[in-house]
Amino acid sequence: MKKSFLAVLLVTAMSVVFLTTFTYAMTFTYEVLFSEERLDRNAMIASVDLSDMNREEARETLQNEIRDWQEQAIVDVTWFDDVLSLPGSVFEFRVEETLDHYFSDESDHEELIVHVRETSLEDQLRSLTAPEDIIRIVDMPELMDQLEAEASALNLEISIPLRDTLEPFERLEETVTVSVSRGVDQGPLLEDWLSREPEWLVEAGEEFRVSDELSPFNGGELMNILSSGVYEAVLTMNFDIIERHTREQRYPNVPLGYDAFMDGNGRDLVFRNPMDTDYVIGFEEASGGLSITVTGYELPYMMEVRLEDVRTVDPKTKVTHTRDLEAGESRMDSFGENGEFALVMRSRFDEFGELIDEEVVSRDFYRSVNALEERSSLEPEPEPEPEEEPENDGFPENGNGEFPDEFPDNGDWDDWDDWNDWNGGNGFPDNGNGIDGQNGNGSTGNGTDPSNGNNSGTGDGSDQNGGGVNGTNGTNGPDIPSSTDEDGNPIKGM
Structure with a gap:
């Protein structure tokens, strides 16, 4: 009896083991012979989640992501302050080639395979405000490699400065691009400030507030002479002027057209560096005053800042009356000051001297200061009446x-x-x-x-x-x- 029971139990156990092994074996055989290949769990390409997807699912998902990228991505190639936005048609995304690498376990990276169409890229580059031979001076393979690397990761914001991809013999060197002088007395405050060799880093694409750097001067003529020199320098560098003010009457050492009034109480000079490279503004002691310099890469075009329609406005005379003066007398308490007007223009010229564009920077107007005259309010004494002529002593007049x-x-x-x-x-x-x-x-x-x-x-x-x-x-x-x-x-x- 006991032997029969043990025999039945053994047979049952063996049957279960057989059925389980058979099931797994058949499943494995089916998956190997008949099922589609799938990606690994947590598989990602260019930040796109493709976990457990088969080839068809992965292809559809990648194509949808690429389509969205082409509609939303901003791909810029910059040349100083000139920005070229490349269209999506410049890029060719090779989805099938990418999937082949992944499903064959030959992929050694997690990005899409992208190719930049060189002919299309060259056509786009020729539209830049750059040297006529821009294609010659740019290392095109290097530029294409950088673009392909950024696009393969489906980055939505891409910006590549062309100056970083120039041929070795065309590489730019930093130099003093602008120098502006201002006449000013060297007082202790200015001497101490200049002794520290102040330098302002103006980063690419960033705004800069001058009040943050000139706060030791706390308003007054000296602060405004410095801000005026900075304003003239950044105008010549073609920086964007965000905020700028003029004084009611400009200081004598501030040239017409370059006033940048700051009072330490809210009025400021703010500008933006539109270039794709940083610049440094420096200050140095100079004969009779100081010089303000801008150091960085030389601009690829010529700048001209000039004044037009310069006019002088004569002062009017304001008359008051007083009893302190004798009748008929007058005196000038003040001769007033002339008003001024100037149109500030800024122009860009290419390497051949041809005008690229120009703009009106500002219309600077200073009101005249009235002259002050005092006149007597007393009435003058009446003049005596003329004496009567004597009679003719009996001699007749004949008319x-x-x-x-x-x-x-x-x-x-x-x-x-x-x-x-x-x-x-x-x-x-x-x-x-x-x-x-x-x-x-x-x-x-x-x-x-x-x-x-x-x-x-x-x-x-x-x-x-x-x-x-x-x-x-x-x-x-x-x-x-x-x-x-x-x-x-x-x-x-x-």
Whole structure:
């Protein structure tokens, strides 16, 4: 009985072992002979999870990821501040070749196999603002290797500076690219600051705030002279100006067009380095002031910063009135200051001197300062009225002039012409007598040649008697008093 039970138990155990072994063997045989090959657990290609996927599943997953990458990825090739964004068509993703390596266990990396189409890449490079022979000076195999390495990992942001892929004999060297001078007195504060040989690193693509470096000066003219020099230097380097201010009246040592006012209280000078390489701004003591330099790679084009439409605005005069000045007086308290205007332009030229582009950087305007004049508010005293003219002492006026101050002495008839014109000339024309002077009634008259002035004749105007030639009669005019004195005697010389 016991032997039968043991026999049955042995047979049952052997049957279970047989069935289990058979099942596993058949499963293994099926997988080897009939199932599709699958990737290992946790398998990844270019950060894409392909765990336990067969070839078809892996292919579809990779193609979807590549399609998304081509739509979203930013692939830039830079040449200083010129950026060339490459299209996805430049890259050829070889999915089947990549899967062949993985399923054959020959893959020694976890990236996609990518090929850059060289002809397409060269066509893109020619659109850069770069030397005309850019294809010659660039090591194309090196550039393609860098692009393929970045794309094979499906990185979404790729940027490769061309200066790092130049042929050995075309490699660039760092130098002082810009130097700007400013006149300023060397005070203790500036001397101490310069003795530390300050240098500012302006990293590629980064913004820079000048107030962070000039805080020891805490506003004032010295800070603004330094910021002005920095502003001129970075303008010439074609840096982007983010923030910049001008003062109401520029300091004398700050050139027109290059004001960069900072007050240590919020107003700042901020710029950005758009290049694909770092630059260093340095400060050195110089004769009569200091120099500001920018060190780095020489720009691949020529820069020009210039002023246009420079104008001067004359000041107006503001007048106030005061009682401190005498009537009619005035004085200038201030002559004011001229206003200014300038248009700041920046231009780029290629290696042949041809204009690439230009821009208006700023329109700088400084208002004029009014002149101040004070004038007296007192009324001037009125001018005295003119004196009345004396009466004519009984001598009639003939309407043709005024009496002379005195008559000539006897015998001085040569002076007659000098004062004769007081009555319009020609003697006493209104009495109707002769030319040389007659009495008022035409009965007597003096001759034309009285040698002593006493030979006056008598007559009716027609005869010529008595010591001279009597004047000829004309038509008698209105009666006037005889030319006699108060005793009745004739006036000499008349």
